[in-house]
């Protein structure tokens with residue numbers, strides 16, 4: 379079974395979806411460790427599920443030094459997958475290259491639209507008809523690695539940034555992250571020559587899930 383570590387900074391709703399999918403046997407992943415860079419509320423979710431946790435604050439270290447220490451902690455678990463789930467820290471290129479092809483992230487927008495922060499407000503300001511989230515391999519370019527899956531929903535006339543964020547989390551993120559991880563865990567998805575591959579086919583576009591009704 380694939381060994382995974384999950385990195386969080388926040389409430390850990392994506393982490394919870396992963397834990398729930400494992401418990402429901404929809405996802406065959408050996409979750410070795412949940413690590414946070416701050417005293418994240420999501421750590422309690424890992425503890426409640428009996429998963430080991432670690433808190434590794436950057437302290438005074440620069441990005442590269444923190445990346446080295448982080449890799450030391452993670453490598454002790456010999457991970458097949460490094461799963462970023464709301465980890466609010468930019469990882470240095472040596473760290474990313476060390477885990478090349480086995481590090482994934484979820485970003486709350488339909489990439490390549492709205493890289494970076496504040497995606498829900500920006501989607502509303504741009505008048506986007508649809509919005510959602512993307513699971514992608516992490517590369518040294520921020521929010522730009524090859525995408526595996528996107529889920530989208532129609533933006534509603536009464537959406538505020540918060541309401542839209544909540545809907546994307548509930549309907550899209552908690553659905554597509556366990557899905558993408560199960561493909562990776564089953565060996566259906568992988569990283570091949572810098573591209574995302576599913577069932578042996580290089581993906582020109584990520585798989586898409588319509589999450590309007592769930």
Ligand code: GRF
Pocket residue numbers: 386387388389390391392393420463464465484485486511547551
């Ligand atoms: C999610 O919106 C995720 O897409 C983004 O950060 C948020 C994390 O939320 N990268 P949570 O900690 O999973 O609740």
